[in-house]
Amino acid sequence: MARRLLLGCSPVGNALVERARKGNADLLAVTDDGGWASTLRDRNVATVEADPTNPAAYPDGATTVFVASDDPERNVAAARAARERYPGATLVAHAGTAATDERVATLESVADRVIDPVDAVADRVRHAIDVDDADPDESGGSAADEVGGPAADDDERPPRLLATLRDLSGPLLVVTHDNPDPDAIASAIGLARIAERVGVPADPCYGGAITHQENRAMVNLLDLSLRTFEEIDLDDYGGVALVDHSRAGINDSLPEGTPVDVVIDHHPPRGPVEGRFIDIRPEAGATGTLIEEYLSRLEIEPNRALATTLLYGIRIDTRDFTREVSVRDFEAAASLILRADVATLERVESPSMGPETFRVLATAIECRDVRDSAIASCVGEIADRDALAQASERLLGMEGIAVTFVYSYMDGVIYGSARARGTDRDVGELLRDALGGVGSAGGHVDMAGAQVPLGILEDVPAATDPSAAVEKFVSRRFFEAIEDPPSQPAEGVPTGDGAEFPD
Secondary structure, three states: OOOEEEEOOOHHHHHHHHHHHOOOOOEEEEEOOHHHHHHHHHOOOEEEEOOOOOHHHOOOOOOEEEEOOOOHHHHHHHHHHHHHHOOOOEEEEEOOOOOOHHHHHHHHHHOOEEEOHHHHHHHHHHHOOOHHHOOHHHOOOOHHHHOOOOOOOOOOHHHHHHHHHHOOOOOEEEEOOOOOOHHHHHHHHHHHHHHHHOOOOEEEEEOOOOOOHHHHHHHHHOOOOOEEHHHOOHHHOOEEEEEOOOOOOOOOOOOOOOOOOEEEEOOOOOOOOOOOEEEEOOOOOOHHHHHHHHHHHOOOOOOHHHHHHHHHHHHHHOOOOOOOOOHHHHHHHHHHHOOOOHHHHHHHOOOOOOHHHHHHHHHHHHOOEEEOOEEEEEEEEOOOOHHHHHHHHHHOOOOOOOEEEEEEEEOOEEEEEEEEOOOOOOHHHHHHHHHOOOOEEEEOOOEEEEEEEHHHOOOOOOOOOOHHHHHHHHHHHHHHHHHOOOOOOOOOOOOOOOOOOOO
16 A cells, blocks of 8 residues: 555655655655656656546555645645545645635645645735834743743744844854754754844854765855854854754853853753743754744745755755654745755765765674664764764664664764664653763654763773773663663653754
């Protein structure tokens, strides 16, 4: 049975299912557009070239149906046919190009969700009309206000954000978490663009390094401008914003306790969050989704590089719309893909792999410690910490494996990266339980990271190779945590540092 079915295709449909094509036999597309059929087949999507409104071309069963051509009338017909054929399926329908109110209403009566990027953008522009009437005195906020509280109203956020930015005494420094991923990079550049709209100069900035091959390719191919902490003087800025994390000095290069003006994040906070304007929405799959929403509501059109970066960041953080994804993520992607450089994205996703990554992967395979469905592997000293995430991801493809953990050390710190698939174990909680007490650890349900000071192993002489001691110390804690799983914390209750640690 095809678990997911695509009826018709368009840029919106392509955005919804693009990465599901890779190695997934449970996705089937039905389209009579020869160009899209060829494109989908090139991307390894099983495709039937037939009329998507004709149920005779449909498979025996489907649990999720995407109706996604650009023709509103055919989308209505396909949605009706799909609903009749699969009454229990989840049905998501694209309204199509220039859909009338009548056709949108008809789709809404049939589908579980209708995606109409044009109307969504128009609504956001209308919400932005009163932006200049905001009271600057109302620009303050707290984590309680912005995480699901009554003040977290979609209409209020854009004017309050702009009021906060206008009130700054100088340029804005937009700070990502250290060693930023695509979502953090995109969000920083997007927030800087918003600040510049109201005449506030802004610099996106990061600590650590951008070492992952795909992330470097993205920055280089799109010519993205970011500064490092070595290049800036904090005293030169009149305000600080945090994106994709929420506390100064926790997984970023700011001094702990640095006053913060703006926080925009999608990770649940693991402690008190301070800031004049705070927007933390754990229901979103990516921080870039929130940034796209601000751009749309404020009628700020992202240029091609920014649209491409935001789209890529959302795709990576939601694992191509298969992990912790929300309707807002789909809507943001549908809006961005109309401006994104898809050809450049394909180049970003196929970068060359450096020799260090191959070495780490080979060592991880050779030194693996397999216990039941879990693997832990110590790869010794490394020069590129991003290689750990790639090795952990690759090991997850081994038969019978549900949890992987690859760890190493460099520059006086033990680093680890974990992945999970097909298990009810939350690897973020797993690493917090194993290593949170001696370092920093955490992340998502299926991907997480950890950092532990190497100095905690006091019995290791400075002149010796600490690999054996690191392996003994980390492996014991990791497998003990698996055997004695922690209880799940209550929803919304902080459990310690680490929400900002998905590698």
